[in-house]
Amino acid sequence: MLRLAIQKSGRLSEDSLKLIRECGISFINSSLKLKTESTNFPLEILYLRDDDIPGYVADGVADIGIVGENVLVEEGMQHLAVEQLGFSKCRLSLAVPKSDSYSSISDLQGKSIATSYPKILQTYLTENGVQANIHTISGSVEIAPSIGLADAICDIVSSGSTLISNGLREVERVFKSQAVLIANGGLDAEKQEILNKLLFRIHAVQRAQK
Ligand code: PRT
Numbered sequence: 592m593l594r595l596a597i598q599k600s601g602r603l604s605e606d607s608l609k610l611i612r613e614c615g616i617s618f619i620n621s622s623l624k625l626k627t628e629s630t631n632f633p634l635e636i637l638y639l640r641d642d643d644i645p646g647y648v649a650d651g652v653a654d655i656g657i658v659g660e661n662v663l664v665e666e667g668m669q670h671l672a673v674e675q676l677g678f679s680k681c682r683l684s685l686a687v688p689k690s691d692s693y694s695s696i697s698d699l700q701g702k703s704i705a706t707s708y709p710k711i712l713q714t715y716l717t718e719n720g721v722q723a724n725i726h727t728i729s730g731s732v733e734i735a736p737s738i739g740l741a742d743a744i745c746d747i748v749s750s751g752s753t754l755i756s757n758g759l760r761e762v763e764r765v766f767k768s769q770a771v772l773i774a775n776g777g778l779d780a781e782k783q784e785i786l787n788k789l790l791f792r793i794h795a796v797q798r799a800q801k
């Protein structure tokens with residue numbers, strides 16, 4: 592039996608469950624349960640917070656998982672990635688108040704930037720030779736400039752409407768993300784075999800969608 596960790600409830604949940612179902616894997620889904628077993632494939636599904644998924648897979652509590660690349664890279668777990676899944680696409684972007692002048696990344700030199708992704712942001716700033724003060728906050732990042740907490744933000748953007756409604760303007764795209772399948776590096780032969788079967792089905796689903 593292979594253990595798959597997916598997000599319990601959030602932006603990844605629905606498409607993760609949909610992918611498993613499209614692979615012909617049946618299970619009874621209940622939002623109240625923490626885990627469920629497939630009725631026709633050797634798979635058990637664990638429902639977790641997305642941030643916990645890379646750690647559980649690295650520790651072997653789950654064998655495989657589905658998570659956003661933004662979370663995976665921020666947690667320094669890129670080595671677990673097996674395959675991009677093509678959904679939950681978004682980007683991590685820098686944004687400034689729309690009335691602020693901005694011409695290039697060097698305008699952020701010495702400024703303060705609020706984000707929930709300090710590592711990805713720091714890497715990007717270092718690559719661009721910019722030193723800034725990073726304020727790590729766990730949520731409501733987009734209100735940081737208007738309350739005087741930071742000059743700029745670095746946050747997940749999808750349609751861009753959250754930025755607009757908070758009077759912000761996207762100025763740099765820092766990181767592109769989508770959902771990825773991740774796996775523990777030390778699966779035994781039996782589990783690896785099940786994963787190969789699952790991947791075979793995922794590829795068939797992806798081909799059918801093209
Ligand atoms: O509770 P749990 O910890 O499991 O979930 P979470 O609240 O941490 O994550 P969740 O469900 O919000 O997002 C899960 C993953 O979905 C993220 O890690 C991304 O990989 C991906 N994703 C895709 C997004 C978005 N699109 C997205 N739009 N994650 C967040 N957003 C937020 C963003 O933070 C901002 O507040 O949506 C807002 C921007 O959206 P637009 O459309 O207005 O630009």
Ligand code: ZN
Nearest residue numbers: 640641642643
């Ligand atoms: Zn989360």
